[in-house]
Amino acid sequence: MIRFDYARPADVSEAVRAGSGEHAAFLAGGTNLVDLMKENVARPLQVVDINRLPLTDIEAREDGGLRLGALVTNAATAYDLRVQQRYPLLASAILAGASPQLRNAATNGGNLNQRTRCYYFYDVDTPCNKRNPGEGCGAIGGVNRIHAILGASDQCIATHPSDMCVALAALEAHVQVTGPDGDRAIAFSDYHRLPGDEPWRDNTLRSGELVTAIDLPAENFSTHYTYLKLRDRLSYAFALVSVAVALRLGEDGRIEAARIALGGVAHKPWRVPAAESLLQGEQPGERVFQAATHAITEGAIGQGQNSFKIELARRAVVRALGQAAAGTPQSQTDKRIA
Template identity: 75%
Template sequence: MIRFDYARPTDLAEAVREGSGEQVAYLAGGTNLVDLMKENVARPTRVVDITRLPLADIQETEAGGLRLGALATNTETAYDERVRARYPLLSSAILAGATAQLRNAATNGGNINQRTRCYYFYDVGTPCNKRAPGQGCGALGEVNRIHAILGTSPQCIATHPSDMAVALAALKAEVRVTGAEGDRVIPFSDYHRLPSDEPWRDNTLRPGELVTGIDLPPEEFSTNYSYLKLRDRLSYAFALVSVAVAMRLEENRIAEVRIALGGVAHKPWRREEAEDILLGVSPDREAFGRAAEVLLDGAKGQGANDFKIPMARKAIVRALEQAAAGTPQSQTDKRIA
């Protein structure tokens, strides 16, 4: 860890001023940033501690949804009665991630901004374009079991690690940010990036911008939903493949459906054309299989992770079946329902 300056602002304007410039990092729960700093992966010259900012509330929005404060913890969010009643998909996804101790410290803003868990990104002795642009991608042709099968580039095949973000993508949330140029709202589908030729850019935040909250829309999907997470072990493991499904049925026909995948790309993966082919049809395995094929069109394994393609296909169908039956995957009894 290198030496750094430290600031602890008490209001947003001060935080934005302190966050301007290069090599600056915002610190909230620190469950990811501190690890990266200890490993010399992140080397900020200034750390801006934002834990005193008034961003921890969860409150109703004028549109009828909920606004999740950026500094509300994952635990506070998952167990909030309004979230559990109206957005149980989000609660389920949060509880599928990390451990209770980490969820008690991790914040909503930090969760969606966490960095990849790619082995090569964390190991400063190996090449990684995300950590050090121009070095190359160490995962290509090497150990890549956990890596992406969709949306990759020759520059990077890393995946985004968040469970919460997958549910937020399915719910069509919006991210509220502030910076030197003022406030703006970013649709969740536009928040994270695919690697392209700039894999070091995880999201579309501008330099110095700070996440202040996440807005959930009025649509609740409180009955037909599921978050299915497949991993190497049942506790404290990142997804090999995860599926978030939000569905609405009318007279045993699919009136609306959202599907988002985790563990397979540099960002939560959605394709609206896969969802569109399910509209108006009866919820059955054959239809779900067709949607899975569209959602996974173009998927490409890297050798050691080839198994992810058939795994993802089966997981999509199973999660859709769980959602349609109103029997969401339990995050306490983690055997697949």
């Protein structure tokens, strides 16, 4: 770990000023940044501790939604009664991730901005375009069992590790940020990036911008939903494939609205609105589930060791749609797949 300067601002504007340098990093729960610094992957010259900022509340919005402060912990978010009752998909996804100890420390804003768990990204003795642009991608042709099958490029095949973000993508949240140029809201679908030719850029934040809150819309999909996470072990493991599904069913049982987001398969939570539209107006069933599944995984490409994830993703989507349509969401305590 290198030497760095430390700042602990008392308000948001001071934090933005302190964090606007080229080599500055914001510190909240530290569950990802500190690890990266220890591994010499992240080398900030200025660490800006934002834990004194007034971003620790969950508040009702005038439009009927909720605003989640960026410094609210993952645990506090998952166990908030308003979240559990109105956005149970989000609560379920959070509880599927990490461990209780980490959820007690990790923050909502930090979860959005956590970096990939690609082996090559963490190993400074191996090539990685995300860590050092121009070095190459060691995972292409290397050990790539956990890597992307969708949206990858010849520069990077890393995946985004978050569970919470998969649910936020399905719920169509918005991210509130502030920076040197003022405040702005970013649609969740636009927040994270695919690698393209700039894999070192994980998101669309501008220099010095700070996440202040996450806004959840009023439509909450509180009855027909599920978060299904498939992994190598049942706890404290990142997803090989995860699926967040939210449905709204009419009185006749037909699907009026559908949201599907995949995790563990791309550089960002993966949504294909055209796949969701195939479900609208249809009775839930194998035929329409399969159609949506093939649409959302269209163009999937394996890298050898991870090719199994293509079929795994398709089966997971069908299973998750069935769980959501039946109103029997996957339990995150009894993790046997329903």
